[in-house]
Amino acid sequence: MRKVHKFTCIGCPSSCEIKLFENDGQKIEVVGAGCKIGKEYAIKEFTAPERILTSTVRVENGVLPVLPVKSEKPIPKKLIRESVQALAKVKVRAPIKQGSIVYENMLNTGVNVIASRNLEARDLER
Amino acid sequence: MNVDTLVIGGGPAGLAAALSANKNGVKNVLLIERGSELGGILPQCIHDGFGTVIFKERLTGPEYAERYIQEIKKTGINVKLETMVLEIDRNKRVIAVNPTDGLLDIQAKTLILAMGCRERTRQQILIPGDRPAGIFTAGVAQRYINIEGIMLGKKIVILGSGDVGLIMARRFILEGAEVEGVYEIMPVPGGLTRNLVQCLQDYEIPLHLSHTIVNIKGKNRVEGVAVAQVDSDMRPIGGTERFVPCDTVIVSVGLIPENELSEMVPLKLDSMTGGPIVDETMETSTAGIYAAGNVVHVHDLVDDVSTEGEIAGKAAARFGELKERENPIKVEAGENVRYVVPQIIRKKSFEQNVKLSFRVKEVQRNTSVKVFAGGENIYSMKERVVRPPEMLSVSLPSSVLEKTQVVKVVVEKDNEKSS
C-alpha cells in the first residue's frame, strides 16, 4: 500500500518539509528536500531512525545525587523509552571518571552508555 | 588582594576568557564563580549538540565544560568557588565574599565580566491567577532534575517553545511525566528545528502556536491553567479559553543578560541586547573592563560564547598596548536587524577580521545579508531563510573598514529579478 511519511529536515535552518513516499517499504521516493543532506535524512528517519540517548543515573556517595550520561553512539529511536527505564535501575558509586561505562551494551545495541562528566566522592569530613 | 585579570563568572565565557588571558601572558589571573563548581549552566545541559564548531564533535554540556575545566587545572589559574561579587566600581575594585576566605577586597588591573543571564519570570509577563507551588522557569526545572535529582511534577504544561522549553519537554517525558503541551505565543516556534523534531515530534507532544497561558489556578499547588489563542497583536482572543488540568507549569519565555554588576560600574548598556556596549575586543565603555558571553547578548551556540571569552582574555592581556582609531566606527542595525555586536569598532588593529554577530527581527525567506560601510556595500550573502532564534554572523577583514565611520548590517528580501 502506498503511504506518505512527513519529515522536517534538521540539517540547516531551511528546515525543509520533506515527503517520503513508499509502497510496503519499497520504491522509496523523496520529495521536498532542498539538498542531498535532506534526502538522506528523510530516508534514514524512515528506515532506521536513531537518537543519541542522554539522561541521568542515580549516584551513591557523590557530591551530586545524579550523574549525566550519554550513549556513545546513536541507538534506535524506538529503544529510547525502554533504555531510560533500564537506566532508572542503575546506581553508580562515586568517584566516577568521565567516559567510564555506566551501562554496557544497552538493550543489545552494542552501544554503551557512558558518564558525561567526572563526579567526585562526597567529602566525608564535611 | 591584587590581581592582573579578574574574571567574574566560571561558565563557558569566563573559562575561555581566563584561559586566553593566561595563554596570552597575564601572570595573575583569578576566576571567581558563585556556584560550587565551574561550568556555569553547562553541567545541567546534559543533552548533546555543544562544540560542533570548536571541537567538531557533538558534546554534552558537561563534556564541553570538562574540556575547559581540565585546561584550567593544567594552567594553575587561581579559581575561587562559592564566591559572590557584592560590589564593583569603575576603578576595577571588586568586593566579593565566600565562606572560606570571608570578605575579599580585590583590586584588578583588568576585569572580564562573564555573569551570563537569568530567566524571564511568570510575573514579568504578567500571567494572572493564583501563586501556587509548582511554577518553575525552564532553567530552574533543568537544574532540579539534572543536578539535584528532584522530580517536579507529573503533568506538565510548558509555556514557550524556545530551545530550553523544548529540551525540558523531552526531559520530563524521559523522567516519567506527562507533558500536556507546549504553548507558544508567537505564530512560529522559537527553537531549533532539531529540537522541535527530537523533543516534541518524537514524543508526540502537541505544540500550540499563537497560544498563551491566561490564568494559573491552584490554591497551594498548581491545579491547572487556562490557555487561549492569541491574535496578531498577541492578545488573547475571547472565547478560545480552555482549562488544562496540570500540576506543573514550566515558563520558558526568554533570557535576560544579568547586568547588575555592569550597572554598578556603571557601564553603558545597549537597550536592545540588555548587555554592555562592547567593541571588537569585547572591551566595554570603561577601559580595562571587558565582557563576554550571554552577559553581552544571549547566544545560541556555546562555541560562540567561548570565542568571545577568548577574545576578551586576549584583549585583557594586551590592555594598554592596543592603539585606538582616531574615529571609532559605529555599528548600526539596519533593516530587519534587531541588534549587532560589537556596537563599536574602536581599535586600530586587533585581529585580521572583525566578526559582527546579529539577530534578525522577523523570519524571512530568500534574503540577503548585506553590510554597508559609509553607504558602500562591502558584503553580501544570500540566505535561504533567516530566523530570530538563530544568530548570524559576518566576518569582515579589518582593512575594509579603514575609511568608514558607520557600518550598517542589513537583511533585505531579494528582488524577484536579482535572485
Place this chain on the structure above:
Amino acid sequence: MKDKKLGKKVKQFLEDKKYFQINSSVNDGIVYLDGHLDNWENIVELGHKIGQLKGVEEVVNDVLSNDSVKATTEPKIRLSKKFYDPILPKKADVVIVGGGVVGCFIARELSRYKLDVVLLEKESDVCGGATKANSAQIHTGVGESFGTLKRKLCVKSWPLFDKISDELDVPYDKTGLLIVITNDSLSKNIPGPFRHFLCKYLVPLPIWITAKMAKDKPKIVRKGKLLKMEPYLSEKALVGVLMPNYGIIDPFRLTFSLAENAIQNGVKIFIDTEVTNIKVENKKISGVVTTRGTIDTDFIVNAAGVYADRIAEMAGTREFTIHPRKGGTVLFDKKTDKYATHQLNEFKLPRNEHTKGGGVLKTADGNINFGPSAFEVPDKEDTSISKEDLDNILEKYATVFSYFPKKSVITYFSGLRACTYKEDFIIKPSKNVKGLIHAAGIQSPGLTCSPTIATMILEILEKEGLPMEEKEAFNPISKRAVVFRELTLEGKKNVVAEDKLYGNVVCRCEHVTEGEIVKAIHSSIPALTVDAVKRRTRAGMGRCQSGFCGHLVAKILARELGVPMEEITKNGGDSRLFIGKTKEFLAED
C-alpha cells in the same frame, strides 16, 4: 434605639428599596438578614445600606446569591510533624486567635503582665493573612471618615511608631505622602477654566485641613517646587499637598519582632494550630478546641481576620459578618526607585467611599509599588489576581507620572481585607459571651492602628475581669537578626569571620546569606517553609523571584529541618514544591 423600632425601620427600608426576597430581624441592635439576591455585589450593597441606617450597631448578612461562596476549608495540620509537633498547654489566662499584626501586637502588650498568654495561628507562619499583603503604610488618619473608630485610633497611633520601630528594630521610613492635584481631580462636568482654578487653589485646602486635624504638618506645594521634589511627575500636576508624617513600615519585620518580643517575654505562640471549636459554659468562655488539643481559658481575643465571624459563631454568638475586600498590588524592580521619593496619590473626586485609593507607594526596602486596588469578592480563600485588576492597577497609578517603566514589574499579589458592613473596627467584648473579646473587622488602617487596638483590647480585658499585674522583667526591646546587605564592609567582614555561613550569599538579588536563612529557620518564631524564609530574610523577593536561590533555600531548609528536600513546601499543606526523586516515577509503566 429599641430593637422593635429598629426592626420596623429596617423592614420599611427593605420594602421601600424593593428588597422583596430579603428577611430581616433585629436583636440587641444587630440586624440579621437572610434571603436571596442576584449576585454578590448586591449582597454587599445591601449590607452596606443597612449598616448605614441610624441605630444599626452591626449587620449579620446571611443573604445568598449564585456566586456567594460558603467557606469550605477543613481544619488541617499544614506542617510535617517531623519538624513541628508542639504540645499545647492545658490552660492559659488569655488565648489570642490570629497571628497577624493585630494579634501579635496584642500578644506583645499582654506579655507586659504576669499572665499565661497563648497565641494561635492556623497558617504555617504568622502574618499569613492581610498582614502580608497590605500597603505597609503608616497612615495619619487623614483619609478616614470622621466619626469612625478607624480615624480616632489612627490619629492616636501614627505618632507611636518612632518608639515602636526603635524598640522592635523595625525599618520605618517617613517618606511622606504627596497628594497630587491635576485638572482631572474634579469632574469633567465642571467647565475647563473654572475647574482648573478650583483644582489649583481650592481643592488643596480641605486636604490640608484634614491633614492638620490628623496632627500632621501638611504643606501646600506649588507646581515648580512639586516638579523639583518629584522630577518624574506628569506635567499636568498643578499643585500638591505634602503630608510629611506619612510613613512606610516593613509589616513582616514588625510582626516577627512583635512575635519574637512576645515570646521573649513569656508568650507561647503556636503556628499551624487551627481553632475548631470554642467551649462555652453558662454564656462564658471556658476553653478553645484546636487541631492540637484543648486549652482551658476564660478569655479569648478574636483577631482572626476574615474568619473573625466564624470564630464568634463557634462561641455561639453571631454579631457581625466579615465580607472580604480584595486588594491587588504590583511591585517593581528596585531600578525604578528614582521615579518617586514620596508616596504619591493622584487626587480624584468623587472618592470611592470604601477605599483611600492606594497610590504609588514604596516598600520599606525601597521598591516602588502600585496599589492596592479595592473590590468586593465572595470568597475568603481567593487571593488570585485577575488580568482586569493587573491592567487597572498598571493604568491607574501610572498616570501621575510623565513616564513610568511599567515593564519593570517583578511581582504582584493580592490580599483580602476583613471588612464588616459598618466598615469600621469592632474592638469590644462580645455581646453574648463573656470573655470573648473581638479585635475584628480590621481593614485599613489596621496596621497603623495595631498599637492602639492592642491598648484598647488590654483595657477591655481588664474591665472584663482579667487580673493585670505588671512584670518587672518585661523587656520591650527586640533586636533584629543580622541583615547582611545592610552592614558596612567592616561589618560584613566581622560577621563572616564569626560565622562563615554569612560568607555564603544564597540570594543573589538581595544578597541574603546562608547564615541569615539558618537563623530564620531556628528563630523563636521559626521559618519552616520557603515563604516563611522569604518573609524573614527577603530571599526570593528580588528581580529573579527565587530563580537563582530557590533550590538553595529548599536545600538549606531540608538540611536544617532534617527532612528530604522533597518534603519542603512553599507555605505548608499541599504546597509541596517537588514530588520526589527522579527515577522514582520511571519504574511505573
